[in-house]
Amino acid sequence: MEDQFIKTATLIGDPTRAAIMWTLLDGRAFTATELSIAVNTSPQNMSMHLGKLLEANLLSVEKQGRHKYYRFSNKEVAYVIEAMANLIPKPAIQSKKETENYPPIKYCRTCYDHLAGKIGVAVTDSLLNQKILVENKNNFEISSQGEKWFSDFGINIEEAQKQKRIFLKPCLDWSERRNHIAGSIGSLLFNKMINEDWLRRTKDSRAIIITGKGEKELLKYFNVVV
Incomplete structure (x- = not known):
């Protein structure tokens, strides 16, 4: 080994x-x-x-x-690479301008096949605060009310569980140093936002654009102010 x-x-x-x-x-x-x-x-x-x-x-x-x-x-390789980025030393001092104006790659981006950056972490925080997700021994679980929420949101949990990959897990965000959602649930959540035109990919970059519709829906479902 x-x-x-x-x-x-x-x-x-x-x-x-x-x-x-x-x-x-x-x-x-x-x-x-x-x-x-x-x-x-x-x-x-x-x-x-x-x-x-x-x-x-x-x-x-x-x-x-x-x-x-x-x-x-496999997906696990992506998780390892993203986790390694957390070893990069964080700047000891950040100017007010740097903290208020996030670079696009840190504000909203993809982490392989799920949402990351400040917005990805904010969405995760919202799901935890709403008790849709619960944290248990450094893992995420979907609550009983969360199962209904995902169903109403248009995500089939049973189908997600059948996928040959991790169902749901926290992924340490290298820019925020806090967790965002990974696994099949994280991927389905991100794809839903892309398909509904809340988010748009950018050419030759992992940075993600939030549309006007996305701003409204993120506020409605996750109380996230863009």
């Missing part, structure tokens, strides 16, 4: 491979060429790094036509 841990940590610790993993937190699949551009390395070097990550089962590859698309091999 110790040897395997060291091997995995060494793989991720390489600057180029770390940049690849950070890029893939976007939640989309990328071609080798796209990753080469994103992390500023040659196609030959990218091929070597992707080979090592595939061998370690940290990435998977899917072929569509002439292209190969790379993504995390």
